[in-house]
Amino acid sequence: MGRNIDFSYKTNQIIALLALFTAAIGWLLTGEVSAGIYIGAGVFLTWALSREIDPKHDYSAFIAAAFSLLNLIYYENIQLLVILWMLLLMRMVNGITGKELTIFDIYSVLGLTVYLSLNAENSVYLLIFLLAMTFITKTRKKASVVLIASGIGLAFFIAESFFMNYLSFNSLDYLDPITLFVIATLGLSFIVYWFLSKDETRDDNGKIINKSKLLASQMLYSAAVLLLFFFGDISVNNLIIYISAILGVTIYFIAVKFSTRTRSD
Known part of the structure; x- marks a missing residue:
């Protein structure tokens, strides 16, 4: 059930870099390498959850990943x-x-x-x-x-x-x-x-x-x-990830529908 990640795709490159960057920021903010790794992995997994929810649209997952950056503000535990x-x-x-x-x-x-x-x-x-x-x-x-x-x-x-x-x-x-x-x-x-x-x-x-x-x-x-x-x-951090995945997909869906209707009018 594993899915291959082809790093020749631009979207995969972006999420990998975003996760690494977030991990580095998390390390600096918490002072713990492990915490930074977990926060960075959380961003990546938020993106992955969104891709499962909305596999048709590549960029809705990035909105979700952006919401999950809230874990940088408060970090306790990511399961x-x-x-x-x-x-x-x-x-x-x-x-x-x-x-x-x-x-x-x-x-x-x-x-x-x-x-x-x-x-x-x-x-x-x-x-x-x-x-x-x-x-x-x-x-x-x-x-x-x-x-x-x-x-x-x-x-x-x-x-x-x-x-x-x-x-x-x-x-x-x-x-x-x-x-x-x-x-x-x-x-x-x-x-x-x-x-x-x-x-x-x-x-x-x-x-x-x-x-x-x-x-x-x-x-x-x-x-x-x-x-x-x-x-x-x-955990609060997991809840942020779960809700971020839904919000990212929902906001992208609304934006697409709105732009489509605007162009048709």
């Missing part, structure tokens, strides 16, 4: 492994790599999901994995393999949630402006996805992506962030 896991889940659903989903793909992601849930003592990761498996059964093949993986994931989810008390609702202040902004952004994102999925998009091999697969992976993304927000131990 890079969780972001990588979300990327893999989305690729399993949308088939953006143009490759067939393999047994190794499914069970390696299941293994990573179990690791994250045990490490964080939170079964919400398994719930998100089960949601991804549900989308896959609707949009892709490997039904029997997915069914078995879902059964294993469900068994872990039940054991962790009911016998180990690994699932609890976060205490949130619903009058807090940030909380309201996050929920509103995630809620409105589903409307944006509906419009985005109508555009013809191609995978890494140049074949047209099934629109239902793309929409399913987009919906999975926002649903996953919502679940992590309500039930997970999500």
